[in-house]
Each structure stands twice: as C-alpha cells, then as structure tokens.
Amino acid sequence: xxxxxxxxxxxxxxxxxxxxxxxxxxxxxxxxxxxxxxxxxxxxxxxxxxxxxxxxxxxxxxxxxxxxxxxxxxxxxxxxxxxxxxxxxxxxxxxxxxxxxxxxxxxxxxxxxxxxxxxxxxxxxxxxxxxxxxxxxxxxxxxxxxxxxxxxxxxxxxxxxxxxxxxxxxxxxxxxxxxxxxxxxxxxxxxxxxxxxxxxxxxxxxxxxxxxxxxxxxxxxxxxxxxxxxxxxxxxxxxxx
Amino acid sequence: xxxxxxxxxxxxxxxxxxxxxxxxxxxxxxxxxxxxxxxxxxxxxxxxxxxxxxxxxxxxxxxxxxxxxxxxxxxxxxxxxxxxxxxxxxxxxxxxxxxxxxxxxxxxxxxxxxxxxxxxxxxxxxxxxxxxxxxxxxxxxxxxxxxxxxxxxxxxxxxxxxxxxxxxxxxxxxxxxxxxxxxxxxxxxxxxxxxxxxxxxxxxxxxxxxxxxxxxxx
Amino acid sequence: xxxxxxxxxxxxxxxxxxxxxxxxxxxxxxxxxxxxxxxxxxxxxxx
Numbered sequence: 001x002x003x004x005x006x007x008x009x010x011x012x013x014x015x016x017x018x019x020x021x022x023x024x025x026x027x028x029x030x031x032x033x034x035x036x037x038x039x040x041x042x043x044x045x046x047x048x049x050x051x052x053x054x055x056x057x058x059x060x061x062x063x064x065x066x067x068x069x070x071x072x073x074x075x076x077x078x079x080x081x082x083x084x085x086x087x088x089x090x091x092x093x094x095x096x097x098x099x100x101x102x103x104x105x106x107x108x109x110x111x112x113x114x115x116x117x118x119x120x121x122x123x124x125x126x127x128x129x130x131x132x133x134x135x136x137x138x139x140x141x142x143x144x145x146x147x148x149x150x151x152x153x154x155x156x157x158x159x160x161x162x163x164x165x166x167x168x169x170x171x172x173x174x175x176x177x178x179x180x181x182x183x184x185x186x187x188x189x190x191x192x193x194x195x196x197x198x199x200x201x202x203x204x205x206x207x208x209x210x211x212x213x214x215x216x217x218x219x220x221x222x223x224x225x226x227x228x229x230x231x232x233x234x235x236x237x238x239x240x241x
Numbered sequence: 242x243x244x245x246x247x248x249x250x251x252x253x254x255x256x257x258x259x260x261x262x263x264x265x266x267x268x269x270x271x272x273x274x275x276x277x278x279x280x281x282x283x284x285x286x287x288x289x290x291x292x293x294x295x296x297x298x299x300x301x302x303x304x305x306x307x308x309x310x311x312x313x314x315x316x317x318x319x320x321x322x323x324x325x326x327x328x329x330x331x332x333x334x335x336x337x338x339x340x341x342x343x344x345x346x347x348x349x350x351x352x353x354x355x356x357x358x359x360x361x362x363x364x365x366x367x368x369x370x371x372x373x374x375x376x377x378x379x380x381x382x383x384x385x386x387x388x389x390x391x392x393x394x395x396x397x398x399x400x401x402x403x404x405x406x407x408x409x410x411x412x413x414x415x416x417x418x419x420x421x422x423x424x425x426x427x428x429x430x431x432x433x434x435x436x437x438x439x440x441x442x443x444x445x446x447x448x449x450x451x452x453x454x455x456x457x458x459x
Numbered sequence: 460x461x462x463x464x465x466x467x468x469x470x471x472x473x474x475x476x477x478x479x480x481x482x483x484x485x486x487x488x489x490x491x492x493x494x495x496x497x498x499x500x501x502x503x504x505x506x
Contacts, residue, residue, distance in 0.1 A: 158449050
C-alpha cells in the first residue's frame with residue numbers, strides 16, 4: 001500500500017469521500033471549541049481583550065504558509081510524476097491559502113490599531129505576508145488564464161517553484177530593509193518567551209481546527225476539480241463522436 | 242547565439258521596435274512624481290532613490306511582452322525550440338538583448354533623472370552601480386514572466402501580476418544601496434546582496450523560463 | 460459573561476471579519492462542489 005495509489009482519481013474519490021465527514025466534524029468541533037475556549041480566557045494585563053485575536057491570527061498565519069508549502073510539494077509531484085490529482089489539489093488549495101493570508105493580515109491590522117497605534121506598519125512580517133498574498137493572487141490568476149488544463153498545471157507548478165524561492169528571499173530581504181515591531185514566535189520552545197499555558201492550549205486547539213478545516217476544504221475542492229475534469233473529458237469525447 | 246543576439250537587437254532598435262519607449266516612460270514617471278509630492282527639494286532628494294528604482298522597474302516591465310510575443314506569433318519561437326541551441330541559452334540571449342535595449346539605457350539615463358529629483362551627489366556612483374547590478378535580474382525575471390504568459394490572450398496584465406512580486410528583493414536591495422549612498426552610510430552590503438540575487442537569477446531562472454516556453458509551445 | 464473591556468469593538472471586528480471570510484470560502488466551496496456534482500450526474504444519466 002503506497003501513497004501513490006491515491007493518484008488514481010477513482011481511489012481518491014472513494015477514500016476522500018469516506019474521510020470527508022470526519023474532517024468536517026473535526027474541523028467544526030476544534031475550531032468552535034477552540035474559539036469559545038479562547039473567548040473564556042482571562043484578559044491579558046497588557047493587551048486586554050485583544051489577546052483573544054491571537055486565536056484567529058496565529059492559526060491563519062500558520063496555515064497561510066503551510067498551504068503554500070503544500071502547493072509546492074504537490075506541484076513538484078505533478079512535475080515529476082504527472083499525477084493529475086496532485087496538480088488539482090494544488091489548484092484547490094490556493095484560494096483557501098489566499099483567504100488564510102487575508103485573515104492573518106486583517107486580524108493583524110485590527111489588532112495593531114489599538115496596540116501599535118497603527119493599522120499598518122511596514123514591518124518585515126507584515127510585508128512578507130502581503131507579498132505572499134500577491135503570490136497567491138498571481139498563482140490563481142494564472143490558473144484562470146490558461147485554457148489547456150495540463151499546460152495550466154505545468155505553468156502554475158513552475159510559477160509555484162520560482163515563487164517559493166522568491167517569497168523566501170523577500171522574507172529575508174525585508175528584514176534587511178526594516179527592523180520590525182512584530183513580536184517573535186509566540187510558540188517558541190525557549191522557556192520564558194513562551195506565552196502562558198492558559199492561552200497556549202486553546203491556541204493549539206484552534207490550530208488543529210484550522211488545519212482540519214483546510215483538509216476538509218481541500219478534499220471538497222479537489223473532488224470538485226476532479227468532477228469538472230471528468231465532465232470536460234466526457235463532453236470532449238462526445239464532441240469527437 | 243551571436244546571430245540570435247544581433248537579430249534581436251536589430252528588431253528592437255529599428256523603427257517601431259519600441260526602443261526608447263522605456264526611456265520616455267522612465268522620464269515621465271520621474272516628471273510626474275514631483276507633481277504628486279510637491280516641488281520641495283529636501284523631500285524630493287529623500288525619496289529620489291526609491292523613485293528612480295521604482296521608475297526603472299516599471300519602465301523595464303513595459304517592454305517585457307515583446308521578448309517572446311512576436312516570435313511566438315510568427316513561429317520563429319518554434320524554430321528556436323527545435324534548434325541545436327538549447328532553449329535555456331536562447332532564453333538567456335533574449336533576456337540579454339532585452340537588457341541591452343532597455344536596462345542599459347535606463348542605467349545610463351538614470352543620473353540625468355537623479356539631477357531632476359535632487360538626488361544627493363554622493364549617491365550617484367551607487368545609483369549607477371546598483372542599477373547596473375540589478376537590471377539584468379529584472380530582464381531575466383521578466384523573460385520568465387513573458388515565457389509563462391506568452392500564449393495567452395491579455396497576457397500583459399497577468400504578466401505584471403506575476404513578475405512584480407518577483408522584483409521585490411531586487412528592488413529592496415537596489416534602492417537600499419542608493420539610499421545608504423545618499424546618506425553617507427556604507428552601501429556595499431546591499432550591493433553584495435543585490436549582486437548575489439542577480440547572479441542566482443541569471444544562473445537558475447533560464448531553466449524555469451525554458452520549461453515554461455516548452456509547455457506553451459506544446 | 461465574557462469580559463471584553465474597552466477592546467470589545469476591536470475583538471468583535473476581528474472575529475467578524477474572519478468569520479465572514481471563512482464563511483465565504485466555505486460557501487463557495489460547497490456551492491461549486493454541488494454544481495460540479497449535479498452537472499456530472501446529469502450528464503452521466505443522460506448519456
């Protein structure tokens with residue numbers, strides 16, 4: 001039994017159909033429970049109630065980056081092994097990633113307004129997220145623009161590879177350009193820098209919730225793409241008759 | 242290879258090839274900015290490095306679609322793809338031709354516009370150096386964007402969306418070098434990073450561009 | 460009751476905007492999926 005069996009669309013449809021209800025249920029439970037738990041946490045002595053925004057901001061930011069990584073991996077699989085499901089999964093993931101990036105940016109801006117006294121600061125982390133958002137937009141626009149599905153998959157995969165390198169490059173270039181206001185990693189392993197457990201556990205829960213939400217959306221969207229592809233293939237076959 | 246380079250140069254410089262259009266665009270951008278921000282010299286000299294870099298970058302973008310579009314339409318790109326010269330090499334040559342007809346004139350022209358924008362005098366050598374080091378990367382990345390969008394209707398707009406985010410690191414280090422030069426700080430660090438990015442781009446991006454071209458020629 | 464203090468508006472705005480965006484993408488996903496499934500089934504039943 002190998003992972004490549006799921007490259008078969010029929011097999012993928014069957015398995016994803018079986019997994020999907022669990023992913024949906026898990027996503028709903030974890031996200032809702034995590035956010036409610038987050039709401040019940042005490043106020044932070046410095047940030048007041050705004051600390052609750054972290055339960056949206058951090059998971060969204062985490063997913064924004066990891067979805068791009070997942071797209072990079074699936075693009076590579078498409079380029080190397082030519083499995084259509086892989087390319088379609090990358091296509092299906094992009095809008096979710098763009099929305100996650102947008103959520104991270106918006107919640108960050110709303111949080112920054114009272115805390116830093118500004119909606120937007122050209123801080124390295126914020127700026128690199130904006131650039132990541134632009135990459136998502138370009139990627140999705142390219143999928144829309146190319147008509148031949150295989151060419152579209154190839155071109156977007158190449159763009160994803162090049163874009164990954166440049167997104168990373170930009171991430172460190174902006175460090176050079178401006179020292180940031182943004183706090184360091186909230187979940188650093190170094191003792192003392194870590195946030196209090198009372199905030200940490202609900203945060204873990206919402207992170208799991210957002211991850212499962214992404215999995216559920218990804219499965220549904222990939223299934224949509226497979227069905228569309230199949231319909232197009234059927235129509236093309238009829239045209240030829 | 243040399244023949245291809247000469248051909249591209251001739252095509253670009255003859256009438257209607259769009260040569261000089263980028264320079265005119267660069268001039269217009271640098272003329273418009275003072276209208277937008279006001280004529281006060283101190284303010285202009287502070288933002289001059291950024292304007293010159295952004296202007297050069299946009300001017301570079303203007304002529305990118307010409308790199309492959311005409312050759313794609315008349316079929317010579319198919320010939321190039323089947324020629325003994327590797328497509329990667331052809332892409333690099335075409336990017337070089339674009340740089341010689343767009344990037345190099347921009348570099349030479351930039352100090353004149355620097356005068357218009359009150360760029361502080363110690364910054365001039367750094368302006369030249371950073372543009373000379375940075376614009377080859379702009380041309381090469383542009384060739385990648387042009388290769389990806391070559392077969393598309395209305396590819397020009399999409400190409401801007403794809404290419405501009407790729408220009409971010411070059412812009413950051415390039416403008417930073419000029420800014421440091423203007424304020425008397427040491428700009429060498431920025432220049433080294435800029436050169437590193439350009440060299441990396443020149444070495445690797447032709448492969449991605451050639452791959453994209455092969456897909457579009459399929 | 461949940462205590463939000465003087466930042467109630469801020470927190471509500473952040474949650475509101477995020478929920479709206481998530482609801483948007485979820486809704487779009489479900490509708491696109493339903494449409495693809497319906498069209499495919501119609502086609503398969505016909506032919």
